[in-house]
Amino acid sequence: MSQQVPSPALAPSWQKRFNFFSTYGLPNSSPEAKAAYKSLSFMDKMQLNSNILAFLFGPIYFFVKGMWRKGLTLFGIAVAVMVVLTVLNVSDGLARGAGIGVSLIAMSSANYAYYLHVVYRSESWNLFEGLAKRR
Known part of the structure; x- marks a missing residue:
């Protein structure tokens, strides 16, 4: 699959999610992703996963x-x-x-x-x- 650049027309909340997924993948996909996820605030974690x-x-x-x-x-x-x-x-x-x-x-x-x-x-x-x- 080829990765497309997320549209700037996306809401800021979607851009934050997409940036995390583009950079790290899912929160449990690698040690780097786990560390980045752990550094997020509770609300950011909820917004990313829910x-x-x-x-x-x-x-x-x-x-x-x-x-x-x-x-x-x-x-x-x-x-x-x-x-x-x-x-x-x-x-x-x-x-x-x-x-x-x-x-x-x-x-x-x-x-x-x-x-x-x-x-x-x-x-x-x-x-x-x-x-x-x-x-």
Whole structure:
């Protein structure tokens, strides 16, 4: 994949995320990345790793950002979880917990997925693309 330069039209918060990802990769990808991540403030760490809009809106967020393939994957995961829980007739509390779990997946994968989408023009269906620790 060839790396594209992030657009200056990106919001400053996205530029900070993209600069970190371009320089270090994911926070756990190397000793240098771990050290750089450790030096960030708590709010910067939260902003780098979390996306509250993705948590709240899930697949819709991915569609709006142009990552419709990943949005469909997330939607498929949510539907599959819902079907399994319905067939098993689980309690409402467990079903809500599973829903929160799917939202947490969206929240924690959205920022790096968007980075890959913008910088590398990723068209992958894999919601977890690049998130696995490489050795």
